[in-house]
Amino acid sequence: MHWTNTKRLLAGLAVATTLSTVALALPVEAASLRMAWSQDATGLDPHKQTAFSSLRLLELIYEPLVRLDEKLNVVPAIAASWDFAADGKTLTFKLDPKAKFTNGAQVTSADVKASFTRILDEATAAAARSNFLSIDTIDTPDPETVVFHLKTSDAPILVAMATVNAAIVPASEITAGSIGTKAIGSGPFKLDSWDPNSKEVLSANADWAGGKPGLDGITISVLPDETAILASLRAGQTDFALLNDPLVATLVPAEANMQLNRVPGLAYNVLQLNPSRKPMDDLKVRQAISCAVDRQQVIDTALAGEGQVTGPLTMPSFAEDPSTLFCYKPDLDKAKQLMKESSSPDGFTASVIAATGEPPYAANEAQVLQSQLAQIGVKLDIKMMELKVYVDTWLKGDFDMAVALNGGRPDPYPMYNRYFTKDGNLLKVSNFVDDTLDSLMKQGQAETDPAKRVDIFHKFEQHLVEQSPWIWLSTGYGYTAQLKTVHGFVGSPTGTLFGLAKVTID
Numbered sequence: 001m002h003w004t005n006t007k008r009l010l011a012g013l014a015v016a017t018t019l020s021t022v023a024l025a026l027p028v029e030a031a032s033l034r035m036a037w038s039q040d041a042t043g044l045d046p047h048k049q050t051a052f053s054s055l056r057l058l059e060l061i062y063e064p065l066v067r068l069d070e071k072l073n074v075v076p077a078i079a080a081s082w083d084f085a086a087d088g089k090t091l092t093f094k095l096d097p098k099a100k101f102t103n104g105a106q107v108t109s110a111d112v113k114a115s116f117t118r119i120l121d122e123a124t125a126a127a128a129r130s131n132f133l134s135i136d137t138i139d140t141p142d143p144e145t146v147v148f149h150l151k152t153s154d155a156p157i158l159v160a161m162a163t164v165n166a167a168i169v170p171a172s173e174i175t176a177g178s179i180g181t182k183a184i185g186s187g188p189f190k191l192d193s194w195d196p197n198s199k200e201v202l203s204a205n206a207d208w209a210g211g212k213p214g215l216d217g218i219t220i221s222v223l224p225d226e227t228a229i230l231a232s233l234r235a236g237q238t239d240f241a242l243l244n245d246p247l248v249a250t251l252v253p254a255e256a257n258m259q260l261n262r263v264p265g266l267a268y269n270v271l272q273l274n275p276s277r278k279p280m281d282d283l284k285v286r287q288a289i290s291c292a293v294d295r296q297q298v299i300d301t302a303l304a305g306e307g308q309v310t311g312p313l314t315m316p317s318f319a320e321d322p323s324t325l326f327c328y329k330p331d332l333d334k335a336k337q338l339m340k341e342s343s344s345p346d347g348f349t350a351s352v353i354a355a356t357g358e359p360p361y362a363a364n365e366a367q368v369l370q371s372q373l374a375q376i377g378v379k380l381d382i383k384m385m386e387l388k389v390y391v392d393t394w395l396k397g398d399f400d401m402a403v404a405l406n407g408g409r410p411d412p413y414p415m416y417n418r419y420f421t422k423d424g425n426l427l428k429v430s431n432f433v434d435d436t437l438d439s440l441m442k443q444g445q446a447e448t449d450p451a452k453r454v455d456i457f458h459k460f461e462q463h464l465v466e467q468s469p470w471i472w473l474s475t476g477y478g479y480t481a482q483l484k485t486v487h488g489f490v491g492s493p494t495g496t497l498f499g500l501a502k503v504t505i506d
Contacts, residue, residue, distance in 0.1 A: 024248050029506045032217040033486070036229045037242040039358045040197045040222045042388045045180030046167035047119050047126040052267075052358060052407065055164055056242065056497050060202060060218070062167035062185035065093055065112065065146075066158060070492045070499070072315075072410040074158045078107055078168050078186060078209075079146075088153030088448055091407045095144045098209040101170050102190040109140035114171035116148075118179075123426075129425040130418040131160035132293065134445070139166040153446050160414035161211070183415065188213045188501035197222050202329070214488060214504040224357060233258055233481055239505060240482045240489070242497065246306035247481040261480045263491035266314045266408025269307070271352075271369055271471040273401055275350065276431035279344040280400065286468035288338035291327040293374045299474050302364035307474040312416065312461050314475050320458055325465045333480035335376045347377020350400035354382065359405045365473070366403045378471075399429040408475075412457045413445050432469040 004494045018422060033506035049055060054065070065079040072430070079093040117137060119126040134154040134229040139147040151158070158360040158462040160166065168186065173179055183191040188210060204216040217404040223229045226248040232238040234255060243249045252260035272420070273280045273289065280286060311322045322328050327335075339345060354362035363384055370380040380401070392403055419430040420437045427433070440460040447453045478495040485506040490499040 010096075013433070015312065019115055027315075031215065033215050033237045033500070033503065033505060034237065035218050035220045035241065035500075036226050036232055036238045037220065038222070038226050038229065038360065039242060039387055041194070041200075042391060043180060044098065044183045044191075044194070046169065047115075047124060047128075047166070047179070048166045050127050051175060051387060051388070052311045052405070052495065053451045054493070055407075055464050057191075057200060057220075058167070058183070058185075058188045059164045059187070059496050059498050060170065060403055060500060061183050061187045061191055063099075063164045063187045064160045064161055064163060064168065066160045066227060067498065068159070068410065068492065068494060068496075070490050072493060073389075074162055076215045077162075078112075082158070088155070089150045089159065089202075091148040093146045093148075095146065096209045097144055099184050099186050100207045100209070101184050102205055102207070103170065103184050104207075105170060105172070106143070107168060107186050108143040109146045110143070111171045111425040111486055111503045112146045112168055112408050113138045113140050114174050116166075118169075118174050119166065123393075126165065126425070127413070128160065128163065128165035128418065128419065129412045130252055130423055132157070133423055139216070153448060154413040155448050156445060159409060159411040161415075163409075165449075169326055188217060192217075199225065208501075213501050215500070220501065226360060230481070236482075236483065238425060238504075239486050240500075241480065243479040243481055244302045244358065246476065246479070247361075248488060249477075250306070252479075252481045257483055258481055259479075259484055261489060263478045263493060265478045265495055266493045267405055267409070267478075268310055268312075268314050268408060268475050268494060269303075269365065269473040270404050270406060271365075271440050271473065272399075272404050272430075273469055273471065274397060274431050274471050276397070279342065279401055280353050283467065285344055285348075287327065287466075288335045288342060288376055289373060289378065290465075290468040291331045291335035291338065292378075293372055293471055295328065295331040297330075297372070298365055298368050299481040300501050301368045302361045302424065302475065303476060307476040310472055310475045312464055312470075312472050313412055313457060315410045315412070315415075317410070318454055318457050320461070325462065326468075328465075330377060339376050343422070346375075347379065348460040349379040350401060351381040351383050353393060353399045354391060355383050355387045356382055358387050358390075362403050362405070369403070373404065395426075397431050410493075413441060416460075417441050417445070430469060432467070434463075437467075450477070477481035 027030045041054040042051045046058045063077045064073050067077045069075045078099045079094040081094045083092045124430040134150045136151045137149045188208045192201045194200050200220040204213040226245045229241045311325050313319050354366045366382045418424040418426040421441045443455040488503045
């Protein structure tokens with residue numbers, strides 16, 4: 001090599017090194033996150049939605065008064081602080097003066113009052129209505145103060161408020177009747193466009209009171225096949241993905257350019273029986289089904305072993321050993337004997353509904369249960385439904401049995417009162433009224449001593465399992481996968497994607 005060429009090469013290397021040093025010194029620019037999931041939202045009204053896919057989207061756009069952090073602690077959201085009166089019947093919130101909706105308006109106490117008035121209106125058909133029936137009146141002494149006067153002490157009401165089903169929406173939009181047609185919230189992102197079952201485009205809310213998000217925006221693609229999502233990540237076409245299928249999730253750690261986030265969840269897989277229909281109105285039939293189900297086999301076969309057997313109480317501070325619950329060890333002889341003593345000694349045929357894609361293993365669960373229950377003469381006709389059709393059918397309680405994945409909460413009261421109290425707004429879904437369950441729920445709501453509450457809800461769980469209106473199966477994990485260029489995401493046992501507000505990309 002000539003000396004002249006060598007000098008040019010060395011000079012070029014020096015310039016390249018200098019440029020690299022300058023580049024490293026520059027601040028990291030925000031960028032848009034390319035995200036994928038397999039199930040799209042079914043609607044935009046935060047007070048009405050029950051599908052996980054809807055909640056995951058709306059949690060990025062709307063905010064409640066308070067939220068849960070990754071350790072399930074109640075932390076500020078729209079409310080900067082709160083205070084319970086000594087008698088537990090008055091709850092006062094001070095709103096964050098920086099909280100603004102994406103239309104530029106400040107979030108005020110009038111918006112909070114209008115939001116909860118809407119939730120409590122039976123005509124709204126709000127998903128969490130019965131969580132707030134203790135509210136008597138709401139005062140708004142000034143734009144930044146809201147005072148809830150309660151009919152009874154309500155220990156779990158803060159946890160109940162920490163959900164997008166209790167999101168604060170603009171009073172003006174409620175008056176205009178536009179909730180659900182537009183998405184105007186105060187969260188870290190705003191919805192720019194929604195092409196159902198295809199794509200959502202979100203941009204950062206620069207006025208978010210929580211600080212500027214680390215991303216300029218998020219573009220979400222709906223890819224119904226999760227193996228296609230994995231391929232998209234592998235090809236570098238997707239940065240971040242929500243995964244529901246354990247089989248796909250377990251493949252992620254083998255990929256050099258990806259990481260898997262795996263968080264134990266509060267949500268539970270369950271076989272819901274409809275006790276308003278014969279022969280499920282017969283306790284012995286329901287108990288026979290419970291005794292015939294091998295929960296661990298369902299986990300091993302349908303969930304690739306990714307889960308744990310659970311009773312109704314999935315939250316760590318209340319959960320007890322499920323082996324102590326009625327018939328949690330499969331007992332086929334007892335199941336057959338109960339059927340023989342029941343109103344259907346020769347068995348019966350029933351249909352079971354399940355959603356395609358949410359969860360993706362629902363069909364597999366249904367097939368395993370079909371095989372297990374055939375041993376006691378129960379013949380299951382499996383009916384797979386597109387998610388929106390399934391949700392509508394489920395909310396009407398129009399099924400013999402349903403394979404479901406239902407959301408969990410850190411407290412049993414907001415988790416189950418809507419199903420198993422006489423005033424529960426989802427009583428059509430459970431079709432089960434029981435005086436003991438109703439009484440224990442009300443005791444657990446009003447009790448403020450933590451140890452006494454645990455005892456009350458253990459009694460609730462034991463009675464619920466013995467009555468067997470539903471057959472609880474398992475808890476599993478929440479999965480997200482990301483390229484290693486994505487940083488800062490923290491998952492939560494509730495499955496929320498709110499952690500995307502703090503994410504950055506290289």
